[in-house]
Structures are given as C-alpha cells and as structure tokens.
Amino acid sequence: MSSPTRRYDAIVVGARCGGAATAMLLSRQGMRVLLVDRGAHGTETLSTHALMRGGVLQLARWGVLPRIVAAGTPAVRRTSFHYGAEEIAIALRPGDGVDALYAPRRSVLDAVLADAAADAGAELRYGETLVDLLRDDEARVSGAIMLDALGNRREVAAGLVVGADGIGSAVARLVGAPLLRQARHATATVFGYWSGIAAEGYHWHYEPGASAGAIPTNAGLHCVFVSVPPERYLADLRGMPMDGFHKVLREVAPGLAAQAAQGRRVGPLSVFAGRRGFFRRAAGPGWALVGDAGYFKDPLTAHGITDALRDAELLAQAALRDMPAAFAEYEARRDDLSLPLFEATDAIAAFDWDLPRLQALHKQLNEAMKREVAWMLAHAAPALEAA
C-alpha cells in the first residue's frame, strides 16, 4: 500500500551520530527535515565510542554536551599510551570549550542527538527502512521510498536525500556512489563492558601484532577492547571470542587483563571482524552521504564518530547553499581533512610496525587531529549553534 507523497526539504536516512547531527543542523537552518531509521531510539550499535577533541568540540558548540554529561558520562582528562611496558600519559589541555573528553554509550549519544534534531523541528520516524529512491524526469533524486514494520510502503518527496545509513549504505548503493579510495588494511575488534576497572582516562595499549584498551563510560562501566590483524583474528578469536579476548588482553595489557578477570563483565562481548576503509563520492544530484556511509576508516584510531560530527556540519553548510559547487566543496573539504587521518590509521592498522615506528605514526595522527580541530574552530558556523 502506498500513502500519498509528502514533501520535505531533506530526508536523512539513519538516525545515529552522523544522521541525527545532520538533521539537527539542517532543521536549525529552517529546513523541513524527515529523519528515519530502520532501528529504534536509544539503542546500542556495533561500536566502541571514545570521542576525540573535535567530536566533543562539536557537541559543546551545538549545546548538546550538557545532556551527555547529565546522562552520567564520565569526564576523561587523561590519555595513556602504553608502548609495551612504557607508559606515556598526556593530560588534556582545556580550551575552546573542551574541558574533558567523553565516551558516551551510543544509546546515549545517538539518542541525545536525535532528540536535539526533534527539538529543532525535525520529524523522527523509527522502524522505517529506505528501500528505493524517487527520481525526477532528469534522473535527479527527488525523494525516497520507505517501508514500515508492517510492510506499508510510503513515498516521500524531498529536495535532498542524505544517506547517513552506515558502511553498507543503501543510499550509496542506489545512487551508485563511486568508490574513490580504499584502505589496504582492516583490523578486527572484540569488546565488552566491565565494572570494577580502576583505569582513569583513556588507556591505549600496544604490542607488535595486537592492541587493547579501556574506555570509561556510563553507569560506572569501562569498555574494554582488543584489536588484532586478520590472521590473529582467524587464529585466536573467530568462533571463540571469549578465550581469544582474554588471551590477547593478557598479552598486550596484563594489568588490565587482571582487573577484567577480577571485575564483572556486564553483557556479552561484541565482535567486529573488520572492514577496509573507503571514501565514496560524497554527493550528487539530489543526494549526499555523511558519516560512515561516505567515509569509513579502521576503528583502531577511534575517530569515526568525531569525523561524522565534523562532516554533519560541513554538509549542513553545503545544503544551505544548495548548489552543485557547494556539495563539491563539501567532498573536497571532507577529503582534505580526512586523508591524513585515513592514511595514518591505515598504516597503524597494518600491524607491521615496531613500537618506535608506532609512536611516529601516533605523532602523525595527532598532527592531523590538531589540524582538524583548528579548521573546525576557524570555520564554526554560529547559525548552527544551540538556539
């Protein structure tokens, strides 16, 4: 059954960090926005969730950070890099509205952003799956076809369809978004949640061939993860993630492993088998991609959410100008800011380094992050900040 067509300025497909932030910003610019997701509000997804400075900066500027803090998300003021037995602890430099980092559970972060989108006037619909696109006589995307949980089909017209629908983006597939670049390496990640871990701040542990870490998050829990290259995943983790997880953790971070063994695990382990990073064309006639739908990199450097929040704003600025040149600039800026992060991440994900080389790669990554934050600060769009 098809219901009558309704028109929006934009339909955003995917209501997590990339899509909800984009919908919020478009709505704040006065656009009529429909935000849809096939999933449910306030749920988890397959992702750890350490935010970097740029991500927290965006949340602060948009006025949503207080809601994240009010949800009991602990402040992170220190990051410790463990290169074998050597620990290098770096205190966060407060400034530019960022006094701490945060690692909210996705059930918190994505829900806060979706609620902020609704507050700004976006219409939210969960349990709706985009199955096809509408096109006008000139083949420009002019809307979307959605299916609800009961199988009802709905055609919705819009000036812009934004695919914020993740790695396997249906929007990217339906428009045939070209693949512009692909990473060479992909790591596997296994993670879970523990109570009773005493680690303060972010802890990233490295040994040749494997890494691990602890991320403090809501409800007094720590997200504890291990990351390994594909061969190690196949040998030790696939099919037996619990045994393999503890084996890798003992090897890379013995102190953390001892705490995990004595602490209490809350919920099951989650397994991400790995996927090579990519850049897809970011926009075309009547469509655009944001977040993982358009640009994905290995999770080893924990930067995907931060970049999705950055690109939500870049895209909202382009949509306001609504000209092909503005969308081309969106892609160019996304790629310019992302490429150094992408390259450093791919080199780290190769797992062919020794510890001094890894430290050099981390310096490279840090420079790319600083450049990203500097750009965000210099190009803030006051119109998009909290009302």
Ligand SMILES: Cc1cc2nc3c(=O)[nH]c(=O)nc-3n(C[C@H](O)[C@H](O)[C@H](O)COP(=O)(O)OP(=O)(O)OC[C@H]3O[C@@H](n4cnc5c(N)ncnc54)[C@H](O)[C@@H]3O)c2cc1C
């Ligand atoms: C193991 C792992 C660990 C990670 N750790 C970190 C980290 O510590 N820090 C960090 O910054 N990043 C991390 N990332 C990356 C981060 O998860 C992503 O960059 C981020 O989720 C991208 O958000 P998004 O909104 O673009 O897409 P997603 O979070 O993938 O959301 C896409 C949404 O689209 C919806 N959707 C999909 N198809 C349709 C459809 N056809 N119709 C309607 N809805 C649809 C889905 O239901 C989903 O809700 C990690 C990733 C992985 C895999």
